[in-house]
Amino acid sequence: MIRTSVRRITSNTRMFKRLQTGGRSEGSTVASKGGISEKEKAAENMWVREQEAEKIKALQEALHKQKQATESLQKDIDALKNNTK
Template sequence: MFIKSTQRVFTRLIVRVPKRTVMYQTGSEGATAQSGSFGQKEKAIENQWARAHDAEKLKILREALQKHEKETATLKKNIEDLAKKHES
């Protein structure tokens, strides 16, 4: 008797559970950007932007390096001057 009642409960629970709809993409989205001359042009534009962005970063980094090298040279000169003072 108890087994029959539990089976009914489980059956009712299963019936009451809403079904989930499964949605998926076929993969055709974005196909225009990946094929043909449009995709090549898009890729070329992105590559051009990336190269320009990297060139700008390199310029900034080189300027910073040059500034630090000047500061290092000044500090080395100060150290040498102080060392000469203490030797004499």
């Protein structure tokens, strides 16, 4: 479950980087003016931070579920040990 989340995050990050470096024609006018404006950079940075926050939240939820499953299994193991004594 956690591996799936990490794989998904990794693949999404790679895709985002590919899209950033792709030679799309609509960026040519911005490039001719000397690059991306500060406002656009700020908006992009905000978007990236939001995406990373969502990824962190998803991983934290997955970790919480995994901990609950581990605790449940540990209780089952303890119960079986107590029944055999």
